[in-house]
Amino acid sequence: MWAMIVKEFRQLKRDRRTLAMLVVLPVLLLVIFGYAAKFEVSNIPTIVVGPQAEQVASQLQGPFQVVEVDPGAGKSFVESRLRDGKAVVGLVTGQRPLLALMDGTQLFAAQAAEGAFAHMARAAEASGVTPPAVTVQILFDPKLMSSWIMIPGLTGLILLFIGTLITSLGIVRERQSGTIEQLAVMPFRPWDVIFGKIVPYLLLASLDLTVIVGVGMLLFGVPFVGSVATFGLGALLFLLVTLGMGVLISTVSQNQGQAIQLAIMFVVPQVLMSGLIFPISSMAEAVRWIAYVLPLSWYIEISRGVMLKDTPVAALWEPLVVLAGMAVVVLGLAMLRFRRDLAPSARHGRVTAAQPEPVSP
Amino acid sequence: MAVLAETRGVAKHFGALSAVDSVDLAVSSGEVVGLLGSNGAGKTTLIRLLLGLLRPSGGETLLFGALPSMSTRRRVGYVPQTLGLYDDMTVQENWTFTAAAFGSARPALPESVRGSKDELVGSLPLGLQRRVAFAVAFSHNPELLVLDEPTSGVGPLSRARLWQDIRDSAEHGTGVLVSTHNMEEAEQCDRLVVMVDGRVAAEGAVADVIGSRTVVQVTCDDWRRAFAVLDADGLVVQVQGELLRVPGSPRQVEDLLAGHDLPAAVATVPANLEEAFVSVVSRGPRP
Numbered sequence: 342m343w344a345m346i347v348k349e350f351r352q353l354k355r356d357r358r359t360l361a362m363l364v365v366l367p368v369l370l371l372v373i374f375g376y377a378a379k380f381e382v383s384n385i386p387t388i389v390v391g392p393q394a395e396q397v398a399s400q401l402q403g404p405f406q407v408v409e410v411d412p413g414a415g416k417s418f419v420e421s422r423l424r425d426g427k428a429v430v431g432l433v434t435g436q437r438p439l440l441a442l443m444d445g446t447q448l449f450a451a452q453a454a455e456g457a458f459a460h461m462a463r464a465a466e467a468s469g470v471t472p473p474a475v476t477v478q479i480l481f482d483p484k485l486m487s488s489w490i491m492i493p494g495l496t497g498l499i500l501l502f503i504g505t506l507i508t509s510l511g512i513v514r515e516r517q518s519g520t521i522e523q524l525a526v527m528p529f530r531p532w533d534v535i536f537g538k539i540v541p542y543l544l545l546a547s548l549d550l551t552v553i554v555g556v557g558m559l560l561f562g563v564p565f566v567g568s569v570a571t572f573g574l575g576a577l578l579f580l581l582v583t584l585g586m587g588v589l590i591s592t593v594s595q596n597q598g599q600a601i602q603l604a605i606m607f608v609v610p611q612v613l614m615s616g617l618i619f620p621i622s623s624m625a626e627a628v629r630w631i632a633y634v635l636p637l638s639w640y641i642e643i644s645r646g647v648m649l650k651d652t653p654v655a656a657l658w659e660p661l662v663v664l665a666g667m668a669v670v671v672l673g674l675a676m677l678r679f680r681r682d683l684a685p686s687a688r689h690g691r692v693t694a695a696q697p698e699p700v701s702p
Numbered sequence: 703m704a705v706l707a708e709t710r711g712v713a714k715h716f717g718a719l720s721a722v723d724s725v726d727l728a729v730s731s732g733e734v735v736g737l738l739g740s741n742g743a744g745k746t747t748l749i750r751l752l753l754g755l756l757r758p759s760g761g762e763t764l765l766f767g768a769l770p771s772m773s774t775r776r777r778v779g780y781v782p783q784t785l786g787l788y789d790d791m792t793v794q795e796n797w798t799f800t801a802a803a804f805g806s807a808r809p810a811l812p813e814s815v816r817g818s819k820d821e822l823v824g825s826l827p828l829g830l831q832r833r834v835a836f837a838v839a840f841s842h843n844p845e846l847l848v849l850d851e852p853t854s855g856v857g858p859l860s861r862a863r864l865w866q867d868i869r870d871s872a873e874h875g876t877g878v879l880v881s882t883h884n885m886e887e888a889e890q891c892d893r894l895v896v897m898v899d900g901r902v903a904a905e906g907a908v909a910d911v912i913g914s915r916t917v918v919q920v921t922c923d924d925w926r927r928a929f930a931v932l933d934a935d936g937l938v939v940q941v942q943g944e945l946l947r948v949p950g951s952p953r954q955v956e957d958l959l960a961g962h963d964l965p966a967a968v969a970t971v972p973a974n975l976e977e978a979f980v981s982v983v984s985r986g987p988r989p
Contacts, residue, residue, distance in 0.1 A: 518784065518788075519782055519783070519784025519785070519786055520784075520786050520787070520788060522755060522782050522784070523780065523782060523786030525753075525755055526753055526755070526778065527775070527803040527804065528772050528773070528775060528776040528803065528804060528805070529772070530772060
C-alpha cells in the first residue's frame with residue numbers, strides 16, 4: 342500500500358493542473374466566493390418620480406440608493422425604467438398612499454425593499470410620527486416566485502454546459518483517437534472543421550433551450566412575455582461564446598480529463614458569480630468586476646429581461662453587444678489555435694533557417 | 703516517373719532534439735518507397751512534415767511540386783498509425799464520411815470490407831480495421847498513398863493482403879510512401895530510405911542497402927551453446943533453423959567458439975536485409 346501512496350504522490354507532483362485544482366483553486370474560490378456569495382442586498386437602485394420626488398428622495402435612506410429623480414414623470418415612466426433594468430424600486434409621489442413599484446425579477450432586492458419599507462414604518466411609529474402609507478406593487482414576478490427567476494438563468498447554465506464541456510470533449514476525443522490528424526489531411530479548411538464540430542452542438546443546445554423553456558412554462562408557470570427573436574439572439578450570441586470556449590479548452594487539453602478540469606474551472610465561477618443565485622449587486626466591489634467578465638451574467642440579464650419583463654431589444658443593447666464582442670474574441674482565438682493544430686505549414690510555407698521549437702515530440 | 707512528394711534538406715527540431723535532420727526524399731508515381739527505421743528514428747515525423755502536419759524547422763517539403771496545402775493534400779491518401787477511423791461509426795459510415803470530405807461520387811465499398819459494412823469499426827479485429835483504413839484512404843483514388851506502419855499489430859494473412867493492395871496500387875501508378883520496421887515488408891519496397899536518429903543512413907533498392915555486406919554463417923552441433931557464447935561476446939546473432947549468422951570475420955568467430963571447445967564450420971555469406979539494417983544502425987547516420 343505504501344508503494345501505491347508514493348506512486349500517487351509522484352504522479353500528482355507531475356500533474357500540475359490537477360495539483361493546482363486541488364491546492365490553489367479551493368483557496369482562491371473560497372476567497373472569491375466568500376465575498377461574492379451573499380444574499381443580503383445593501384444597495385437598491387431606486388428612482389423617485391412625481392411632484393414630491395425631490396422631498397421623498399431626500400428622506401430615503403439605505404438600502405435605497407437613489408439613482409434618478411424626475412418630478413415630471415409618472416407611473417408609466419417608472420414601469421419603463423424597471424423593465425429596462427435601470428432601477429429595482431420606483432416610488433411614485435403625488436398620491437396617497439405612496440406607490441412603490443418593485444422589479445420582482447430582482448428577488449432579493451425586492452424582498453430587501455419590502456423589509457426596508459416595513460422597518461421604516463416601524464421606526465416612524467416608534468418615534469411617534471405617522472409613517473407615510475406605501476402601497477407596494479411588485480411587477481414582473483408578483484408572487485416573488487424563485488422558480489420564475491431561476492429558470493431563465495438555468496437555461497443559460499444548460500447552454501453553458503453543452504457549449505463548453507460537451508464541445509471540448511468532442512474535439513479532444515478526436516485528438517485522443519488520432520482522427521484529428523486525418524481531418525487535417527482531408528481537404529477541409531480549418532473553419533470547416535471548427536464549424537462542422539460546433540454546429541451540431543449549436544442545434545442540440547437550441548433544441549434543449551426550447552424544451553427547457555417549454556417545460557419551465559408548463560410545469561412552473563414561468564411567463565414568456567417578451568420577444569422570441571430578442572431571446573433567440575441573446576441565446577445565440579451566448580452559445581457562440583460558450584462553444585468558442587469549448588474549442589479553446591480543447592486546444593489546450595491533451596485528454597478528456599484535462600478538458601473536464603478546465604471546463605469545470607470555467608463553469609463553476611459562472612454558477613456562483615453570474616447573478617444566477619447570488620445578486621451581483623450584493624457582491625463586494627473588489628470581486629464584482631468578475632461577474633461582468635462572465636458571459637452568463639450578461640445572458641441572464643437578457644433571458645430574465647425578455648422572458649419576465651418584456652424588456653425591449655433597445656434596452657438590452659449593452660448585454661447583447663458585450664456577448665457579441667466576447668463571441669468574436671473567443672471564437673477568433675479558438676479559430677487561430679485550432680487552425681494552428683490543423684494546418685501548421687499553411688501559414689508558414691517553407692523554412693530555410695533552423696528554428697528550434699520548445700515542444701516535445 | 704513524375705515526382706509526387708519531395709523533401710529537400712528538411713529538418714524538425716523539438717527543443718534540443720533533432721527528430722529529423724537534413725532529409726532528402728522523393729516519391730515518384732508507381733513506386734513503393736519504404737521508410738525503414740527503428741522506433742524513434744524519425745519516420746513518423748518525416749511523414750507529418752511531408753503532409754504539412756508539422757512545420758519544418760528547416761528545409762522544405764513539396765507535394766506535387768507545391769507546398770503542402772488543402773489542394774495538394776486532396777490528392778493524397780493517408781493512413782496514420784492510429785488509423786484515423788471513427789471507432790463509434792460503422793465501416794459504411796466512415797467510408798461515406800471520407801467520400802463526402804473528398805467530394806468523391808459515393809464509390810461502392812470494396813469487396814474486401816463489404817461484409818462488415820454495418821459493423822462498428824471499434825468492434826472489428828485490428829487486421830480488418832487496417833484493411834478498412836486502407837480502403838478508406840484509397841476511396842478517392844489518390845495519386846500518393848502515405849502509410850505509417852500500416853501492418854503494425856496485424857497477423858501474417860492480413861499483412862499479406864495489405865501488401866497485395868499496396869503493390870496493386872503502385873501498379874496502377876500510385877506512388878506509395880510506407881514506413882515500417884519490418885524487414886519482410888521492407889523487402890517488398892522498390893526503394894528503401896533507412897533512417898537512423900532522424901537522418902538518412904542508407905538508401906536505394908534492397909540490394910543497394912545490403913551492398914557487399916557479408917556475415918559469418920556458423921554450423922555447430924551444439925548451436926544453442928554456440929549462440930550463448932557469441933551473444934555473450936556482444937555479437938548480434940541471428941538464428942536460422944540450426945544455423946547461426948553473426949557479423950564479423952570468420953576467423954574471429956571460429957577462434958571464439960574454439961576457445962569454448964565448440965568445433966564449428968564457418969563460412970562467409972551475403973548478408974540479408976535485417977543484418978544490413980543492423981549494420982547500418984550500428985554505424986549510425988551518414989555524416
